[in-house]
Amino acid sequence: MRQTLAAAFLVSFGLGGPGHAEGGAQFDGSALKTMLQSDSLVFNGVTRSQDGRVFSPFQRQSKNKGIELGEWKDGKVVAYPNEEWNSWKQGDDPAKAFVAVNAIRMGPDGDLWVVDKGAPGLGEAPLPNGPKLVQIDIATNQIRKVYPLGAATNDKSFIDDFRFNGGKVYLTDAGHPGLIVLDLASGKLRRVLDGHWSTIAQRPLTGQGKVLRDDKGTLLAIHADQLEVSPDGKTFYYQPCTGPLYSIETQWLDDENASDAERARHVKLFAPTVATGGTAIAADGTIYSSDTDALRILKIAPDGTTSTLVQDPRLVWVDAMWIDDEGGLWIPAAQMNRTPAMNGGESSTVKFPTTIYRLDIGAKPVRN
Secondary structure (H helix, E strand, O other): OOHHHHHHHHHHOOOOOOOOOOOOOEOOOOOOOOEEEEOOOOOOOHHHHHHHHHHHHHHHOEOOEEEOEEEEEOOOOEOOOHHHOOOOOOOOOOOOOOOOOEEEEEEOOOEEEEEOOOOOOOOOOOOOOOOEEEEEEOOOOOEEEEOOHHHOOOOOOOOOEEEEEEEEEEEOOOOOOOEEEOOOOOEEEEEEEOOOOHHOOOOOOEEOOEEEEOOOOOOOOOEEEEEOOOOOOOEEEEEEEOOOOEEHHHHHHHHOOOOOHHHHHHOOOEEEOOOOOOOEEEEEOOOOEOOOOOEEEEEOOOOOOOOOOEOOOOOOOOOEEEEOOOOOEEEEEHHHHHHHEEOOOOOOOOOEEEEEEEEEOOOOOOOO
């Protein structure tokens, strides 16, 4: 029944499986190079500094055990920036440690930036002072600044991911559907397109053709999730986790005087993406987006035309990707759909080792 329901949603969007993209995959699985592996940890992203340091956010599989943010050193993971920031437990101050890291990336300033949703479990309310954006100086491995996000969140919020654009940071709220704009200079927060239909999941979350449920057996709806900013900083792309991908000119996000009714008039459908784990954008404006059902990476041209970059059975729930300076796409096969939090609370079916692959695509990263 669940398989049939998932397939029906895919067909309804004209994305009924691996044959959707024209011309077949650009690469086959042999082009995937294994970069990093773990025999025990589940990660949902990767980012790499210009000098070659690699970091990942990690998802604890049991309460009070494991790390939230780590650096890969000699093929092993070390808590980053230290054990103290990774040892939060119930009763500790959520403002001074990672409660639940969901996304990381190297900023245009060379610092490592980390978003912490501040809630101890999927679907749980954020703790007071828990939601935050943390800036880390990787030269000194010290916290440079913490931007509290509580003023723009409520008990339904799930701060999911973020992107830079000049002096602003855009964030998605996957729990209380909407977008958040953070002004880095002032720390001021604004919610935009709050509750707009383009930020709301229109169908249940799926992975490998199966409709997913949380640990209480409830259908999962992940609202505003993936996001990217065009290389020129003028266009913002975003979607619920199950797609499709929308766009809006960033001027409408940045204008404090514009109403949400006015912003809504400028939202456009950009590409009919499917259930997605993560994205990345290249300097030429091409967006790379994972397909969690067909186990592939989609290549979305600046005009919205979609094709398959690579498809392989090992690409289970590819999450937040990263493009390095040498033209490589780093691909974390996160297997999130196999964890209890997305598998109806059933025991983990993650197949270790978990793996981060690299695919040479000849692209360059954006700098914004």
